[in-house]
Amino acid sequence: MTDTASAKSGDIRADYLAHARQRQMYSGILLLVFVLLMVSGFQLADARNAGGFWTGIHQFFDFPSEVVSEAVAKAANLPGLMWKFLPSLIETVNIAGVATLIGACGGALLSLLSTRGLARFPALIPVFRRLMDAMRAIPEIVIALVLIFVLGGGPVPAMIAIAFHTTGALGKLFSEVSENADRKPVEGLSSAGASWSQSMWLGVLPQVTPNWLSYALLRFEINVRASAILGFVGSGGIGYDLKTAMQWGQGRYDQVVAIFLLLFATIVVIDQVSSHFRHKLVKGH
Amino acid sequence: MTAMISTPPAGTLGDAAVAAFDRKRRVAFAIPAVVLVYLTYIFFAFDIPGIVTNARTDNAAILLSDFWSHKTHVTRDNRSGTVTVAIEGENKGTYPPSRLPEWVGMQDSLTRIDLGKGYEVVYEGEGARFTVPDYGVIRVQPEGRGIRLDLPEGEIPDWINASSARVTVTTPEGRFSMTRNRTETFRYEPGWELFFFTLDSPFSGLSFRELANLAISGERIDPARPNIVHMISDFWNNQMWRHGDVAWALFETVLMAFLGTMGAAVVALPLAFLAASNFTPARSLRFVLRRFFDFVRGVDGLIWTIILSRAFGPGPLTGSLAILMTDTGSFGKLFSEALENVDRKQVEGVQSTGASPIQQARFGVMPQIVPVLLSQVLYYLESNTRSATVIGAIVGGGIGLLLTQAIITQKDWEEVSYYIILIVLMVMAMDSLSGWLRGLLIGQTGRT
Numbered sequence: 001m002t003d004t005a006s007a008k009s010g011d012i013r014a015d016y017l018a019h020a021r022q023r024q025m026y027s028g029i030l031l032l033v034f035v036l037l038m039v040s041g042f043q044l045a046d047a048r049n050a051g052g053f054w055t056g057i058h059q060f061f062d063f064p065s066e067v068v069s070e071a072v073a074k075a076a077n078l079p080g081l082m083w084k085f086l087p088s089l090i091e092t093v094n095i096a097g098v099a100t101l102i103g104a105c106g107g108a109l110l111s112l113l114s115t116r117g118l119a120r121f122p123a124l125i126p127v128f129r130r131l132m133d134a135m136r137a138i139p140e141i142v143i144a145l146v147l148i149f150v151l152g153g154g155p156v157p158a159m160i161a162i163a164f165h166t167t168g169a170l171g172k173l174f175s176e177v178s179e180n181a182d183r184k185p186v187e188g189l190s191s192a193g194a195s196w197s198q199s200m201w202l203g204v205l206p207q208v209t210p211n212w213l214s215y216a217l218l219r220f221e222i223n224v225r226a227s228a229i230l231g232f233v234g235s236g237g238i239g240y241d242l243k244t245a246m247q248w249g250q251g252r253y254d255q256v257v258a259i260f261l262l263l264f265a266t267i268v269v270i271d272q273v274s275s276h277f278r279h280k281l282v283k284g285h
Numbered sequence: 286m287t288a289m290i291s292t293p294p295a296g297t298l299g300d301a302a303v304a305a306f307d308r309k310r311r312v313a314f315a316i317p318a319v320v321l322v323y324l325t326y327i328f329f330a331f332d333i334p335g336i337v338t339n340a341r342t343d344n345a346a347i348l349l350s351d352f353w354s355h356k357t358h359v360t361r362d363n364r365s366g367t368v369t370v371a372i373e374g375e376n377k378g379t380y381p382p383s384r385l386p387e388w389v390g391m392q393d394s395l396t397r398i399d400l401g402k403g404y405e406v407v408y409e410g411e412g413a414r415f416t417v418p419d420y421g422v423i424r425v426q427p428e429g430r431g432i433r434l435d436l437p438e439g440e441i442p443d444w445i446n447a448s449s450a451r452v453t454v455t456t457p458e459g460r461f462s463m464t465r466n467r468t469e470t471f472r473y474e475p476g477w478e479l480f481f482f483t484l485d486s487p488f489s490g491l492s493f494r495e496l497a498n499l500a501i502s503g504e505r506i507d508p509a510r511p512n513i514v515h516m517i518s519d520f521w522n523n524q525m526w527r528h529g530d531v532a533w534a535l536f537e538t539v540l541m542a543f544l545g546t547m548g549a550a551v552v553a554l555p556l557a558f559l560a561a562s563n564f565t566p567a568r569s570l571r572f573v574l575r576r577f578f579d580f581v582r583g584v585d586g587l588i589w590t591i592i593l594s595r596a597f598g599p600g601p602l603t604g605s606l607a608i609l610m611t612d613t614g615s616f617g618k619l620f621s622e623a624l625e626n627v628d629r630k631q632v633e634g635v636q637s638t639g640a641s642p643i644q645q646a647r648f649g650v651m652p653q654i655v656p657v658l659l660s661q662v663l664y665y666l667e668s669n670t671r672s673a674t675v676i677g678a679i680v681g682g683g684i685g686l687l688l689t690q691a692i693i694t695q696k697d698w699e700e701v702s703y704y705i706i707l708i709v710l711m712v713m714a715m716d717s718l719s720g721w722l723r724g725l726l727i728g729q730t731g732r733t
Binding site: 042101154233 | 324330333340342345348584585586596602682695705
């Protein structure tokens with residue numbers, strides 16, 4: 001009797017150990033594959049790069065030190081230059097602001113149209129979802145560059161591109177929030193004869209606004225960065241000024257530093273302010 | 286006294302409610318008003334009216350038509366009299382004289398171009414004539430230093446643009462233009478030309494069925510290799526569309542995103558332990574690391590990309606490192622927050638068995654945070670695929686570079702649309718891949 005019991009527990013022990021070993025082996029293999037992928041990937045990227053990693057790493061500080069030393073020598077120019085580039089900075093922030101605003105409105109509409117239980121046309125839910133997926137998938141640079149061809153330079157192509165992407169991205173996040181919204185106010189409103197837009201406006205929006213605003217603020221942070229980078233590739237805002245200053249090269253590094261400082265300060269300030277408000281919105285006061 | 290508190294005068298409560306409603310109503314009107322004012326300001330700051338009037342709608346039309354069609358140029362050099370038929374007017378797409386498309390007929394000095402639906406252009410001698418149904422025959426003849434235009438009776442229609450130096454006729458079936466030096470006809474056809482095989486390949490112009498036959502049975506066109514290998518190599522090395530290079534570029538973009546994201550996660554994880562208050566008692570170290578994360582994040586991908594491309598030159602490695610830099614900051618912040626929310630009990634349980642700090646981290650902490658970390662890393666992987674497209678345009682690597690180059694030349698719009706479609710497919714594929722991996726590794730299906 002005791003013999004069989006101990007034999008049984010021995011079996012269990014052996015089974016458990018075998019199982020644990022197998023699991024360990026699987027995670028080991030996974031880790032190995034990951035390490036191999038990383039190493040070979042870096043080697044491949046290194047081989048296809050113009051400059052190698054090991055030669056580049058010594059030069060890493062060359063450019064920043066060159067830039068900084070020139071800027072230090074011309075430190076007196078910096079405040080004036082920052083003042084000069086302020087309008088471009090405002091343009092960059094405005095691009096992000098308008099794009100977030102438009103994207104949030106579009107995203108809100110699309111999200112309500114694609115949330116089960118709230119949708120105006122339930123049969124079209126998959127259509128609106130795929131539409132949002134497609135809008136999210138198109139990188140901003142694609143739309144921006146195509147629009148520059150049609151509309152010419154300036155801030156508008158970047159703004160439309162970012163707004164388009166934001167609509168898709170926020171639409172998805174918004175619909176996750178509105179999916180969890182309480183349906184009772186909506187039912188109450190429709191039983192009182194409210195139209196779809198009325199029941200959304202009065203029944204759903206008050207519930208979801210804090211979370212939606214928080215997501216929109218987060219998106220605004222992302223969009224400021226995107227707007228700077230689009231300016232560099234395309235046109236408009238401080239990114240474009242940075243490109244011109246960089247192309248000039250030596251002699252204009254004080255401008256480069258002024259733009260770097262402005263951009264850095266803006267991003268940090270916007271990050272801090274937005275995370276403060278997001279905290280307040282989501283967790284209450 | 287107590288009665289006083291529990292039932293305050295009805296007037297105060299009512300007043301408070303009315304005041305609250307008033308405030309709400311004011312806010313409900315104030316917010317849209319502020320938004321409207323802001324948009325009005327933007328309307329003028331961005332000069333929307335100017336942009337609307339200056340919009341190049343003709344460019345938009347070119348772009349749209351190139352997305353789904355291509356044009357073949359039939360060009361006569363009026364000096365030498367030679368006629369060439371070339372797709373998009375490019376050297377790579379020039380038809381050899383022995384294999385002209387069937388809608389071009391050449392006899393001595395006479396070239397007949399059938400544009401379909403009765404539209405026909407004939408180059409004859411020095412001049413040309415264009416037959417337009419329901420209108421008549423347009424004759425163009427060089428004369429002196431200019432060009433003479435003979436039209437049917439009546440007013441000149443707006444689709445004919447004529448000056449003494451240049452005549453342009455635009456019809457739905459094709460476009461004709463003549464200057465002193467050259468006579469040119471464009472014929473538009475749907476589809477992307479030579480997408481599979483260029484004209485120098487023996488497989489060009491064959492139907493799918495013929496190709497399949499050749500691939501499976503058929504005699505070897507090139508005795509050295511089977512037809513299917515020949516076909517794949519001709520497709521891969523297509524000079525016009527460069528499928529091989531494009532595939533490499535896509536791979537490079539994904540590679541940048543992968544290396545950047547995963548590298549950042551690997552770098553950020555140990556740093557996050559040092560920045561989490563429940564693992565690192567040293568306050569100053571935590572402070573330094575947190576500011577480091579903030580700094581790296583705040584400097585932004587754009588600035589990192591510029592600094593790195595100076596050090597490492599253009600290429601995918603630079604892009605990977607730029608993503609790695611920026612995301613180390615983001616991951617460090619996210620991971621250390623996740624670590625601070627770890628349940629202490631499991632760690633204490635592992636500790637009570639005499640485990641070392643590393644073992645505690647491995648068996649007490651990691652199982653709790655791995656799902657959170659993985660889902661964040663995978664989310665970033667997908668979003669970085671998109672960023673890698675933009676970064677590629679700056680550092681000169683991947684599909685971003687091809688796209689910007691194609692757009693800057695402003696003529697290969699069919700290539701632009703090809704790249705756009707590929708980029709969207711790539712991002713969607715990475716999206717599904719990261720969702721699938723998330724489901725596989727964490728054991729719950731990704732959000733749809």
